[in-house]
Amino acid sequence: MAEHVTEPEDKQREAAPAGGVGIPDQGARFSRDGETEAEPRRPREAIFQLEKVVVSYGPKPAVRDVTFDVGRNEITALIGPSGCGKSTLIRCLNRMNDLIPGARVEGRVLYHGEDLYAPNVDAVEVRKRIGMVFQKPNPFPKSIYDNIAFGPRVLGRKQNLDETVERALTQAALWDEVKDRLKTNAFGMSGGQQQRLCIARCLAVNPDVILMDEPCSALDPISTGKIEDLMMELKREYSIVIVTHNMQQAARVSDKTAFFTVELASDDDHRTGRVVEFDDTEKIFTNPADSRTEAYVTGKVG
Amino acid sequence: MSAHGGAIGKAPASQRAKDTGFRLTMLACLGLSVGLLALLLYDVVKDGASHLTMDFLTSFGSISADKAGAEAAIWGTIWIMVVCAAFIVPVGVATAIYLEEYADHSRWWNRLIEVNIQNLASVPSIVYGILGLAFLVRGPLSLGPVVLAGGLCLGLLVLPVVIIASREAIRAVPPSIREGSLALGATQWQTIRRQVLPASIPGIATGVILALSRAIGETAPLIVIGAATVIAFNPEGLDSRFTALPIQIFDWISRASNDVNNYKPLAAAAILFLMILLLLMNSVAIWLRNRYEQKW
Amino acid sequence: MEAGSTTAAGARAVPSLGAARRRYGEDVVKGILILATFLSILTTTGIVVALLVPTIEFFGDVGVWEFLSGSKWTPLFEPPSFGVLPLLVGTLLTTGIAMLVATPLGLGAAIYLSEYARPRVRKTIKPALEILAGVPTIVFGYFALTFFTPEILRGLFNADVNIFNVLAAGIVMGFMIVPTVASVAEDAMSAVPQSLREGAFGLGASKLSVSLRVVFPAALSGIVAAIVLGVSRAIGETMIVLIAAGQIASNSIDPREPHYSLASFIGATAKGDVPTGSTEYKTIFAVGMLLFVLTLVMNLISIRFVRKYRQVYE
Numbered sequence: 041m042a043e044h045v046t047e048p049e050d051k052q053r054e055a056a057p058a059g060g061v062g063i064p065d066q067g068a069r070f071s072r073d074g075e076t077e078a079e080p081r082r083p084r085e086a087i088f089q090l091e092k093v094v095v096s097y098g099p100k101p102a103v104r105d106v107t108f109d110v111g112r113n114e115i116t117a118l119i120g121p122s123g124c125g126k127s128t129l130i131r132c133l134n135r136m137n138d139l140i141p142g143a144r145v146e147g148r149v150l151y152h153g154e155d156l157y158a159p160n161v162d163a164v165e166v167r168k169r170i171g172m173v174f175q176k177p178n179p180f181p182k183s184i185y186d187n188i189a190f191g192p193r194v195l196g197r198k199q200n201l202d203e204t205v206e207r208a209l210t211q212a213a214l215w216d217e218v219k220d221r222l223k224t225n226a227f228g229m230s231g232g233q234q235q236r237l238c239i240a241r242c243l244a245v246n247p248d249v250i251l252m253d254e255p256c257s258a259l260d261p262i263s264t265g266k267i268e269d270l271m272m273e274l275k276r277e278y279s280i281v282i283v284t285h286n287m288q289q290a291a292r293v294s295d296k297t298a299f300f301t302v303e304l305a306s307d308d309d310h311r312t313g314r315v316v317e318f319d320d321t322e323k324i325f326t327n328p329a330d331s332r333t334e335a336y337v338t339g340k341v342g
Numbered sequence: 343m344s345a346h347g348g349a350i351g352k353a354p355a356s357q358r359a360k361d362t363g364f365r366l367t368m369l370a371c372l373g374l375s376v377g378l379l380a381l382l383l384y385d386v387v388k389d390g391a392s393h394l395t396m397d398f399l400t401s402f403g404s405i406s407a408d409k410a411g412a413e414a415a416i417w418g419t420i421w422i423m424v425v426c427a428a429f430i431v432p433v434g435v436a437t438a439i440y441l442e443e444y445a446d447h448s449r450w451w452n453r454l455i456e457v458n459i460q461n462l463a464s465v466p467s468i469v470y471g472i473l474g475l476a477f478l479v480r481g482p483l484s485l486g487p488v489v490l491a492g493g494l495c496l497g498l499l500v501l502p503v504v505i506i507a508s509r510e511a512i513r514a515v516p517p518s519i520r521e522g523s524l525a526l527g528a529t530q531w532q533t534i535r536r537q538v539l540p541a542s543i544p545g546i547a548t549g550v551i552l553a554l555s556r557a558i559g560e561t562a563p564l565i566v567i568g569a570a571t572v573i574a575f576n577p578e579g580l581d582s583r584f585t586a587l588p589i590q591i592f593d594w595i596s597r598a599s600n601d602v603n604n605y606k607p608l609a610a611a612a613i614l615f616l617m618i619l620l621l622l623m624n625s626v627a628i629w630l631r632n633r634y635e636q637k638w
Numbered sequence: 639m640e641a642g643s644t645t646a647a648g649a650r651a652v653p654s655l656g657a658a659r660r661r662y663g664e665d666v667v668k669g670i671l672i673l674a675t676f677l678s679i680l681t682t683t684g685i686v687v688a689l690l691v692p693t694i695e696f697f698g699d700v701g702v703w704e705f706l707s708g709s710k711w712t713p714l715f716e717p718p719s720f721g722v723l724p725l726l727v728g729t730l731l732t733t734g735i736a737m738l739v740a741t742p743l744g745l746g747a748a749i750y751l752s753e754y755a756r757p758r759v760r761k762t763i764k765p766a767l768e769i770l771a772g773v774p775t776i777v778f779g780y781f782a783l784t785f786f787t788p789e790i791l792r793g794l795f796n797a798d799v800n801i802f803n804v805l806a807a808g809i810v811m812g813f814m815i816v817p818t819v820a821s822v823a824e825d826a827m828s829a830v831p832q833s834l835r836e837g838a839f840g841l842g843a844s845k846l847s848v849s850l851r852v853v854f855p856a857a858l859s860g861i862v863a864a865i866v867l868g869v870s871r872a873i874g875e876t877m878i879v880l881i882a883a884g885q886i887a888s889n890s891i892d893p894r895e896p897h898y899s900l901a902s903f904i905g906a907t908a909k910g911d912v913p914t915g916s917t918e919y920k921t922i923f924a925v926g927m928l929l930f931v932l933t934l935v936m937n938l939i940s941i942r943f944v945r946k947y948r949q950v951y952e
Binding site (some may be wrong): 134136139141164165167168169171172174176178179181190191193194198238239241243296 | 522
């Protein structure tokens with residue numbers, strides 16, 4: 041019954057914390073709040089609105105019943121046991137699932153109110169605005185500089201490349217470590233540095249949202265800490281959706297959390313994921329409405 | 343006390359002998375094959391080394407065995423190899439890209455194309471000669487037995503080699519690289535052009551060289567399309583008649599030798615030259631593979 | 639990110655997700671790639687058309703049954719006779735002898751490389767086999783004619799061997815095919831999961847019995863593919879037979895005698911100046927058709943068997 045959080049509740053809970061968390065450009069923030077007042081039904085500006093989304097590979101759904109909003113300048117965490125479709129879902133937010141033959145998305149995925157899967161929408165345009173960082177660092181087999189410059193180059197933004205590269209690396213807290221070896225191959229970096237390079241690469245094309253699919257699962261705790269700090273910095277300018285199997289990570293960094301479960305179909309062993317609860321992260325971890333969420337976050341199952 | 347109580351020692355002698363015998367037999371199979379290669383090289387060097395001189399490489403064919411050389415054949419081979427390379431690189435790589443990056447393998451026509459290419463790789467080379475004769479030399483294109491026809495005919499013959507090697511090279515580029523590129527807003531072709539292809543060039547180049555080294559020794563298709571055997575000029579263009587090293591070798595092997603004119607050493611010298619070319623090409627291929635191959 | 643964070647928000651305010659214009663470049667590229675791919679279909683079609691049209695004309699002059707069952711191949715005699723059996727006998731003889739050599743040697747080499755050789759040995763031996771595979775067939779032909787027959791066969795048979803003979807062509811061709819058989823078979827054996835071997839070793843099996851009783855049967859479909867592919871290459875090989883086995887279409891099955899094969903007949907006839915359009919000219923295509931069909935069947939069988947083991951283990 042309380043599986044999907046309704047809009048009004050959302051608004052009330054949201055107003056205070058999101059506005060308060062270290063936003064530097066207060067002016068912009070306030071002006072945006074002004075806009076929201078003009079449209080009272082949506083006080084928290086939603087980047088994504090998902091309504092009854094079902095993603096299927098082949099005939100059976102991999103994840104269904106996904107309904108929640110992703111707010112601007114928030115970190116939204118997707119958590120749940122493995123096989124629950126978190127990664128599947130995050131990959132349909134920038135249409136990476138288009139690449140998998142037989143993948144199908146039903147329901148509505150709205151991005152700034154525009155249907156991401158409308159026929160006239162171009163997946164390449166989508167991905168220009170919605171960046172993605174993957175589970176394993178995937179630097180290109182090129183120099184550090186060329187890794188960062190690749191995005192701007194293919195998008196035809198070739199002026200001030202040096203500046204763009206420096207800014208992206210600085211934002212990703214990598215500049216000081218690599219500024220003397222920009223021309224060396226990115227494969228020579230440590231895993232943590234590679235992942236921050238991938239984040240910097242993503243920032244260099246100036247996205248609106250950054251999707252992170254278990255970005256720290258291949259990293260050691262120190263590198264993980266650096267990336268978490270980075271995410272807290274980045275949310276001032278970007279909206280972030282992160283899939284994580286690490287509950288502490290979700291609790292530490294995210295503002296909102298969606299909890300997924302996996303259900304085994306009765307007739308065969310097909311697994312389908314679904315969203316059980318979506319709420320403020322604090323609420324999910326301290327006072328979840330659903331018993332399954334509670335069992336998971338307290339470590340009773342999982 | 344029971345059979346299980348015995349000390350753990352070596353297996354019974356008969357068992358070990360059998361094992362060793364088997365191992366040695368298998369090794370002998372390998373040794374015999376490599377040994378034949380050595381014998382073959384020895385034979386060619388013994389017969390031909392003394393004839394492989396600058397004069398031999400810079401003289402045209404002649405009835406007199408003393409004066410005959412392989413210049414026209416060498417230049418003919420170079421010409422048809424250039425045509426062949428210019429044909430197989432774009433077509434082979436394009437086909438490989440389509441099959442790896444675009445084709446939906448659940449569609450029957452794409453699976454048919456794959457089986458078709460696998461089969462083409464094993465169609466006898468002389469059949470390609472018939473194809474060249476019917477369509478390139480005569481028939482619709484009617485080029486005549488010229489450099490262009492020879493190069494294209496050999497190109498069709500080794501195209502499957504290039505396609506198969508290029509597909510492997512492209513497949514070796516991990517999907518995460520494509521995802522990383524696409525996620526930045528690159529289009530599919532930008533991703534292929536700027537990420538996948540550069541990373542697979544060493545593998546593709548190796549495949550192209552292997553294909554050319556197969557083409558350079560092919561004789562049968564050139565015989566069928568009517569490459570000249572006795573020719574005393576180098577090709578001057580794509581529409582020139584030509585001879586080629588294997589054709590020249592075949593001609594020398596087939597000629598009746600006598601005490602005055604013994605053509606066998608000429609054949610051996612030309613074979614030696616061909617083998618040196620092949621060795622060089624293979625070395626470049628191996629070097630490319632080791633030097634530039636991307637470790638993921 | 640033209641100007642940092644404050645304006646960035648403004649710049650992002652109105653996203654339009656439709657492409658500014660259709661990406662025609664992408665479509666053009668895909669079209670070109672499809673065209674290139676289509677060439678391989680066109681090649682097969684071209685081969686079939688090139689062979690079929692003159693073959694049909696040939697069968698206007700000579701009956702199909704006469705061609706397939708006749709035991710006299712004398713296109714130049716008056717009256718000519720076009721029974722293809724002698725050519726088939728030659729092909730069968732050379733192929734049979736070649737496979738008697740290539741099957742044990744190729745499989746033995748494959749077992750050694752896959753089960754016994756240390757990685758370093760494999761790294762040096764495999765290139766040697768690749769070089770053997772890359773030797774032009776005309777070189778094997780030269781070797782068979784100028785060395786194998788006079789030095790080895792005549793030594794063994796006391797000169798009771800024709801200088802052109804099926805035996806030398808077959809044996810040398812067998813060596814030519816060894817790398818093909820070895821490499822396909824080794825691929826199949828290497829694809830056998832290590833766990834299967836470990837299971838057998840765990841029961842105390844020796845290396846010999848693991849190789850022969852576990853790996854060999856598990857890789858059987860790949861091994862069959864290797865042999866069939868070898869047969870296909872032997873059937874289609876032209877130059878070795880043409881050079882070393884002479885140019886006589888007989889029904890003799892004595893391997894010390896010269897013999898045409900299907901492929902070497904085509905090579906010999908195409909080399910001579912045969913008048914275009916004559917029945918003799920068309921024999922090139924009729925025999926070529928037979929050769930194509932035979933190798934096609936072999937290739938398809940081989941491809942099917944390779945698929946089979948790939949499906950099981952990959």
